[in-house]
């Protein structure tokens with residue numbers, strides 16, 4: 001069943017915070033997102049240049065238009081801009097009664113005010129009493145309580161104070177601005193405290209964290225989750241969104257709410273692509289058997305490089321592709337993290353050329369190199385005997401060296417094949433490179449036919 005969540009918030013033209021972050025979050029969390037726009041900001045990752053708010057009547061009309069048509073299962077507020085808009089929103093929400101998460105946005109990450117000075121009092125006295133959840137960060141909680149917050153203990157005191165003073169049922173004091181190796185959020189709910197924590201990320205992508213976090217809680221409430229369950233999921237969600245942030249802009253980079261669904265989707269796509277390519281090898285098993293070297297073959301594929309971190313993001317064949325009685329055979333179904341050698345080679349490749357996401361090692365022979373030349377393949381030849389001792393010592397250093405050496409011969413983009421002439425105790429090999437495993441398999445097939 002579809003649920004509807006509404007964001008009552010401002011527009012950030014840079015797409016990092018505000019309604020963009022909220023709508024992406026709603027989509028990623030599987031609820032239908034509706035919007036009541038409050039203000040437009042001309043903003044990017046490092047500054048707010050201009051802002052203009054709509055009339056309170058128009059904000060109300062947007063909420064009512066959604067309500068009268070689809071109903072609203074939960075909502076959140078972000079930038080509200082003026083005291084008049086806050087009063088209007090408090091009045092509508094008080095009347096309609098859907099669960100509301102208030103992110104008491106006061107200043108942008110870049111430091112610009114997003115609410116007028118005289119509005120804070122209206123927010124406290126009018127909006128917080130009709131809200132189900134409020135999610136202040138440290139400076140906001142300080143402003144709402146007049147307390148100084150330097151520890152988890154202080155955060156607990158502030159959370160309880162906010163509940164008692166303004167009547168919001170659930171108070172989440174966020175730990176993004178506190179010190180320590182963990183980002184700890186403190187929740188006050190029905191007379192008890194709860195802590196939700198993740199490792200603190202050293203990340204530049206913190207623009208829109210509060211927006212996406214409160215939207216994720218609202219999405220959970222819209223789906224009918226228990227509030228603590230909604231907050232717990234939102235915490236995992238925001239961790240992923242910060243970790244895989246959008247590396248764009250000169251200031252605080254935008255968080256990436258879609259990482260939550262894009263990463264699992266990417267892994268599935270990569271797995272399926274590899275499976276299809278292995279099927280093609282099976283169909284030509286006798287031909288491929290001729291290309292299997294002593295160390296055996298592997299075929300790997302890395303997920304979208306925006307999300308690839310290590311060998312666990314490369315899908316390959318566990319136990320490699322072997323020559324069994326004259327037929328090439330994967331020794332098992334593909335798995336992530338199944339190869340070390342091939343995976344590190346692909347990670348080195350994709351680090352230099354984002355299109356070089358798949359590779360397969362096959363047997364070396366001068367005839368195959370000749371055939372590649374005849375087919376017009378782009379070829380790089382690497383002499384391992386020239387590899388500096390330092391490269392050999394670093395974990396994964398050899399692979400980086402081979403790939404660096406190869407791509408320096410082909411002007412920075414990956415060749416179709418890398419010929420590795422081998423060294424003492426190292427079998428010479430050919431690595432066939434492509435955008436997808438299917439492309440790699442086709443390239444190998446053409447070489448062998």
Ligand SMILES: Nc1ncnc2c1ncn2[C@@H]1O[C@H](COP(=O)(O)OP(=O)(O)OP(=O)(O)O)[C@@H](O)[C@H]1O
Nearest residue numbers: 109137174175176177183200201208209210211213
């Ligand atoms: N560096 C970090 N590593 C891990 N989690 C973080 C980090 N920074 C913030 N968080 C988490 O992200 C969520 C949002 O918190 P934060 O304090 O950043 O909100 P905010 O300051 O209101 O954000 P903004 O105003 O930029 O939208 C919280 O759950 C917080 O613990």
Ligand SMILES: Cc1ncc(CO)c(N)n1
Nearest residue numbers: 010011012017018079108
């Ligand atoms: C429009 C808007 N809403 C909220 C924030 C808080 O991050 C921002 N920077 N811009």
